[in-house]
Amino acid sequence: MNKASRLFWPALVTPKNAVVKQTEQLSRSQKLLTELGLVKSGSNGTYQIMPIAQRSVDKFIDLVDGNMKRAGGQKISLPILTPTGLWKKTGRLEGDISEFYMVRDRSGKQFLMSPTHEEAVTAMLATTAPISYRQMPLRLYQIGPKFRDELKSRFGLMRAKEFLMKDMYTFDVSEETARGTYSVVSEAYDRLFKQLEVPFVKVNAATGMMGGSLSHEYHYVSPVGEDTLLQCSSCGYAGNAEVLDSKVEASTDCPSCHSSHLSQVRGVEVAHTFLLGEKYSKPLGATFLNTSGKPQSLVMGCYGIGITRVLASALEVLSTEQELRWPKLLAPYDVCLIGPKQGSKEQQPAEVIENELLQHIGKICGDQELLHDDRKELTIGKRLLDAKRLGHPLTIVVGATAVQQEAPKLELHVSGGEKMELEINDALKLVAEYSRQKKSLLKGNALQDADERISQSVGHQL
Structure with missing residues (x-):
């Protein structure tokens, strides 16, 4: 049984009449989690999760595990360090990598502290003994730390330099079956976010540096969100403003039904799905043996959920200024x-x-x-x-x-x-x-x- 007297629970104690100087804008969840001793700041953009909040993180991981396995996922672990040579092969090293941490070993070899693992998992399959079409589809996922050198790390766990993420990588024999996998995993995401009972918005999204032909984002609507979302009251369309070519104005027409009934809200992105095609498998040589026994490029998808970001964002949406409110399944x-x-x-x-x-x-x-x-x-x-x-x-x-x-x-x-x-x-x-x-x-x-x-x-x- 859990006893409060034995909990490590370093709540902040502010003396009466003390003048507290606010040096940064705090989100509601960040303020409460910090004051109550559930999360401590390690350094700028990094956070230490204390035992009470760790219980919630563990519960969410269990929930994600259950839904991913139900969707046919197999859990793996990949190294945090990814050789930069893999990113060079896919062309991503030449893109905007200003947010990524680079390290060198003593021999001078350079690595990325992985913000994502498309190259690493695809290279793993490329170096595996010939994979048969009979083994498809493959749905591999992991839960672990990711790193981004955020220019503006803020709002606590909602935008940190080190964070926990669930990332799944799927491999199929064709575009058609990859779309089937996309539907299966998307249904698992829909189910997961409904289980949390926090209102969410699923929107069409730009593929960005990840690439691919299809992408959706899951958002919690909040004033502290950094994305502008468009919702159409006529046809139900929802999209990230960045998918529109022109600058977003209040009168922008809906790209689906062309009505002017679009409204704007701010959203916190908590999950993202991509249909990637052969963007990574071709340059890295990841193939399978088709029915004729000949090698053919794998068709890929990737699916991310910000574990610690979901936790903080859910609290941001549900809580009051003075009291935390937890999703039922995540309460410590x-x-x-x-x-x-x-x-x-x-x-x-x-x-x-x-x-x-x-x-x-x-x-x-x-x-x-x-x-x-x-x-x-x-x-x-x-x-x-x-x-x-x-x-x-x-x-x-x-x-x-x-x-x-x-x-x-x-x-x-x-x-x-x-x-x-x-x-x-x-x-x-x-x-x-x-x-x-x-x-x-x-x-x-x-x-x-x-x-x-x-x-x-x-x-x-x-």
């Missing part, structure tokens, strides 16, 4: 339980209920989803304020009302909602319902019998 803990203050007159009888609640809640949602705020030297009010700012979906307080002789009540706070005073069984039923909703998001509407048994178990009286 489902339930925070706060017991009586040390030395209070209700401490002894309340702790009996507190300990029994710990057992019952642990059975309902799992011990790892329960945070016990056992810092009893602090008042209930101080611990409750921390719980609210951290955005725990459900916070249960075992205070004086829990030990009153007639109709004992627990105080229950839903993130973003009103305080409720509930009888013990009703509070447990609410925990079970929340747990059921989470599992429904993960599995679909068909819940397993085990989940139903968990919901039924809350009928036991304490």
Whole structure:
């Protein structure tokens, strides 16, 4: 079980009447994550993720893994260092590489600290024993650190110099089957972002330096977004403004239906899909043996999701200025339980209920989803304020009302909602319902019998 007293949780403490000089524009998520001790700045553009936030990162990685494997993905790991010679072969070394980190080893050989791995994974296949058409399609993905020397690293994890990314690279025998793969992976992306329950916009996008014939971006709409998105209320078209040749004006006609019903919003790009064709496979010699036994260039796609950027951007969209709000599937803990203050007159009888609640809640949602705020030297009010700012979906307080002789009540706070005073069984039923909703998001509407048994178990009286 997770105990608040044991957490490494270096929250910032600002003395009263202190004058805080703001040296940079902070996003809402950056401010809260930093103040609450969930993320610390390592250096300009790099961040240290503390244990509470790391739980959310790990949950998102698990969610991404599940969706990628469901789409036929196989997980791999590629070296962070990519020889620059590979990028020279594909022509990308001659492009704008001002944002990329270069390093040399002691022999003078130059490497990129990879911002992306198209060349590396394609070269890997090019040096593999002949691949048969029977092995296609190949859908290989990894989750790991990427690097960009951002000119304006800002808004914390939303635009950092080092970040976590999921990148998938797919290989097919033809343009037709590659488009089929594009549809399969895009459906997985759609499903993933719907599971997060954060409003998102999927837009047509420019292929840029990645190249290829087809591209889409996934955005969270936010004032701190750096992309201008166009949405048409007539036909439903959505696109990044950069896909239009002319300068974007409010009166620009829709490129799909030619109406003037376009609106502009700001977006944070959190994922990107590309159909690349033979842009990388041809220059790097990545082939497969076709039905005639002859080598033929692989047809490629690539698909990225910013792991840490999604986390920060989701919080940016959902949170208030004072309190974090998490997507259900990414909240560090489902339930925070706060017991009586040390030395209070209700401490002894309340702790009996507190300990029994710990057992019952642990059975309902799992011990790892329960945070016990056992810092009893602090008042209930101080611990409750921390719980609210951290955005725990459900916070249960075992205070004086829990030990009153007639109709004992627990105080229950839903993130973003009103305080409720509930009888013990009703509070447990609410925990079970929340747990059921989470599992429904993960599995679909068909819940397993085990989940139903968990919901039924809350009928036991304490």
